[in-house]
Amino acid sequence: MDNQPQKHDLLWFPDGNVVLATDTLLFRVHKGVLSFHSTVLRDMFDIVQDPTTRGRDGEGTSSSMEIEDGADVYEGLPLVMLSGDKGEDVVLLLRAIYERCAKYDVVTVRKDIIGQLSRNFPSSLDSFESISTRNSTLFGIPREESFFPILRACVSSPQADIEPILPVLFFACSTFPIAHIVKELPITPTPAMEVLLIGKRMLDNTIVLSLFNTLDGTSPHSGCPYNSSTEVCDTARHTPMTRKMKMLIASPMLENLKGDDVVKSFFEKRCKECREEISAKLETGRVKIWNKVPKIFGFQ
Numbered sequence: 001m002d003n004q005p006q007k008h009d010l011l012w013f014p015d016g017n018v019v020l021a022t023d024t025l026l027f028r029v030h031k032g033v034l035s036f037h038s039t040v041l042r043d044m045f046d047i048v049q050d051p052t053t054r055g056r057d058g059e060g061t062s063s064s065m066e067i068e069d070g071a072d073v074y075e076g077l078p079l080v081m082l083s084g085d086k087g088e089d090v091v092l093l094l095r096a097i098y099e100r101c102a103k104y105d106v107v108t109v110r111k112d113i114i115g116q117l118s119r120n121f122p123s124s125l126d127s128f129e130s131i132s133t134r135n136s137t138l139f140g141i142p143r144e145e146s147f148f149p150i151l152r153a154c155v156s157s158p159q160a161d162i163e164p165i166l167p168v169l170f171f172a173c174s175t176f177p178i179a180h181i182v183k184e185l186p187i188t189p190t191p192a193m194e195v196l197l198i199g200k201r202m203l204d205n206t207i208v209l210s211l212f213n214t215l216d217g218t219s220p221h222s223g224c225p226y227n228s229s230t231e232v233c234d235t236a237r238h239t240p241m242t243r244k245m246k247m248l249i250a251s252p253m254l255e256n257l258k259g260d261d262v263v264k265s266f267f268e269k270r271c272k273e274c275r276e277e278i279s280a281k282l283e284t285g286r287v288k289i290w291n292k293v294p295k296i297f298g299f300q
Helices: 031-037 039-047 087-098 106-120 125-132 143-156 160-174 178-187 190-216 230-237 243-250 259-266 272-291
Strands: 006-012 018-021 025-029 077-081
Touching: 006 087, 025 031, 025 087, 031 039, 031 087, 039 077, 087 143, 106 160, 125 272, 143 160, 143 190, 160 190, 178 190, 190 243, 190 272, 259 272
Parallel strands: 006 025, 018 077
Antiparallel strands: 018 025
């Protein structure tokens, strides 16, 4: 049937001894390798009994590719249903294991994965924004598309070595529009979504407050030729609700508070010294907000 899960092109190993199934994809993999990497899968494998039917060569005895209701075998192999897991999420995790595991050295694989995550979710704001502008990939898919699958993987199997990246990972997920986040609700653990949604609201409020406080305290420098200009009062000191400002407030993003960008948009009527001072204040505010990210998402 068309709506039956299909074999994954890469993650279907001829010598695999167990089949994992999501709603869309099938994976023939190695029980021992995955048992070392995931205690959850190991427990599931312990429950599944090896079938006594024929077809262990992977070809099966039937031409049908369907999984029947209640079946616990697929082409003669144990079948493990991963209810609630999206196919692409499972692909991400399995590829991370197999592509980095020349001799099934799972400890080394995990260290490598954590290293990649640490580089992609660094504790420095400059480093994070630098990576975000590269259109890079992570575990074989576009970096931004990996954020929520990685979040689900991390919160589903928490370990001490991933805790340092969690605040930045939650921050990265919070940069998506709320409509996208809502789509992730059904497949992301509820506690994680609560942390994300509450943190996003706090982060948005903090960004807007920081912007207003900075703009409120930006009177022209005493030597600025625009010091007594009414144009300054109209365009800068009272923070006009221009279209750009409305957009910034409606969808506050830390990257949109970059000093030079804000000055260029809202402070044309200022001398060079004023503009540099305002830009520096905005950058200082951005760093302060970044340093609050762990607390905002409940990690302090």
